[in-house]
Amino acid sequence: MAPETLTLIRDALALDPDQRAVIANALLQSLHPSSEPDDVEEPWLTEAARRLDTARDGSSETIDADAHYARLRASLAE
Structure with missing residues (x-):
């Protein structure tokens, strides 16, 4: 290197x-x-930035991953 x-x-x-x-x-x-045209990629980047901002400022609802997967496994077992 x-x-x-x-x-x-x-x-x-x-x-x-x-x-x-x-x-x-x-x-x-x-x-x-990216093979996507800018008019497709730009809205996704904007949405990703918006979601990151809401996660950082605490205004989005978060779900504990372990609890979510436990509920998912339980629903699939039914």
């Missing part, structure tokens, strides 16, 4: 989680460019 790559990785890992997510997303998109 090139020294420049190690420096980039070290610097990226020092960023806060939101900044690392932005970088990770950009790198993944560079490997797998």
Whole structure:
């Protein structure tokens, strides 16, 4: 691995989680460019940002994953 790559990785890992997510997303998109036109992708990005904001500010209802899966397993067992 090139020294420049190690420096980039070290610097990226020092960023806060939101900044690392932005970088990770950009790198993944560079490997797998979207085949969707912008008029389809943009509304999804807007919705994802809205959902993230509501999760962060506490205005969305969250469900405990373990409890949810237990209810799901119970309903499937019926």
